Amino acid sequence: MSSIELKSRAKINLSIDVLGKREDGYHLVEMIMQTIDLYDIIKIKEIEIDEINIKSNSSDIPLNENNIVYKAAKVLKDQFNVKNGVEIFIEKNIPVAAGMAGGSSNAAAVLVGLNKLWNLNLSEVRLQEIGLKLGADVPFCISGSAALAQGIGEELTYIKGLSKDTVILVCKPNLFVSTKDVYEGLDLQNIKNRPDNKFLIECLKKGNINLLATNMVNVLESVTSKMHEEIKDIEKIMLEHNALGSMMSGSGPTVFGLFDKEEDALNGKGELLKKYNQVYVVRSSEKGVEINGEFN
Structure with a gap:
């Protein structure tokens, strides 16, 4: 049985502007996002039974299908007809419900991790397209660095970010x-x-x-x-x-x-x-x- 371990990093916003609201309720934004070196550890291992099991050291997150991590694993499993089950352990360090994209970052790590574990060979751009269906911050969390995000947060223009001296x-x-x-x-x-x-x-x-x-x-x-x-x-x-x-x-x-x-x-x-x-x-x-x- 194969396993993989990943770091999933938080982000901060160096700016947020809200320009309007779409008919579907989503707000149109223009904001600068920056990845920071505060991260959760995501451990994924294959299991014999065809299930998605979520475990964590945190009692503040759901451990069922309501967790965005479960949804990330399920979307890849269904789309590529993967019959292997997985156990995903989330070691939480990023504060929960904090405005730092902790959940989106975890989902991003699961998409990247399962892409490798299941040899799906999807490009980063393709993973970002799948991630967008889970949440507007997921595409940025896959790539990280610094970006100007527009639209509902999914249109990314990569820019020079904060230096390590800051x-x-x-x-x-x-x-x-x-x-x-x-x-x-x-x-x-x-x-x-x-x-x-x-x-x-x-x-x-x-x-x-x-x-x-x-x-x-x-x-x-x-x-x-x-x-x-x-x-x-x-x-x-x-x-x-x-x-x-x-x-x-x-x-x-x-x-x-x-x-x-x-x-x-x-x-x-x-x-x-x-x-x-x-x-x-x-x-x-x-x-x-x-x-x-x-x-x-």
């Missing part, structure tokens, strides 16, 4: 935020402050992280921060510890800060840990999914 402090308060509620709470006609994504992409290209950090905008933050004062509290602490800039990722509630000195980020982490228990100091990553130490 230190990223991430804090997830112990809150649950409904993405649906946040989007519904956004008044599309009255968004006062929107990100200038062209300018931000230029900042990344030139490596001007100071300018990037002070011009990051997430239009969803105005909604989420009204519901939860912790978001502004975390940003304040990060800025007091010399963050170049701090912002909410996704629809929240995770907040990140960009630093040019690791010492400042570690001091900020120490302060945040007095109030919050999910705090990480990480760097950017050039890849979303990694197989057994090798990139896909």
Whole structure:
């Protein structure tokens, strides 16, 4: 019986703009996404019986067909008529329901892993097409790096991302935020402050992280921060510890800060840990999914 182990990485948003809403309810977005080196470990092994079994060290995720990982395995199994069963173990390190694409990243890893395990020989582009049916963030999580995402998040233009010199402090308060509620709470006609994504992409290209950090905008933050004062509290602490800039990722509630000195980020982490228990100091990553130490 064969097995495979993968790293599935989280993302942060360096900007989010919402441009409108489609008739099917999906919102049209324009946002910059960046993979970071905070990852879950996904272990996949073939089993004798023709089933998909999900196991995890986390009690915060479903272990049945409601998990996007189950759906990812099932879509490949059905599409390519694979009769082998699999057991998938998810070692969770990425905070759950955090605005960091943890679930999408896990699904991406399962698509990449099973493609190799079952010798399906699908290209990255084909895997991304399959991934899109599971969720708008899955295609980006397969490739990783940094990209401008448009449409509903599936139209990706790859760009130069944060350099490894930039230190990223991430804090997830112990809150649950409904993405649906946040989007519904956004008044599309009255968004006062929107990100200038062209300018931000230029900042990344030139490596001007100071300018990037002070011009990051997430239009969803105005909604989420009204519901939860912790978001502004975390940003304040990060800025007091010399963050170049701090912002909410996704629809929240995770907040990140960009630093040019690791010492400042570690001091900020120490302060945040007095109030919050999910705090990480990480760097950017050039890849979303990694197989057994090798990139896909």
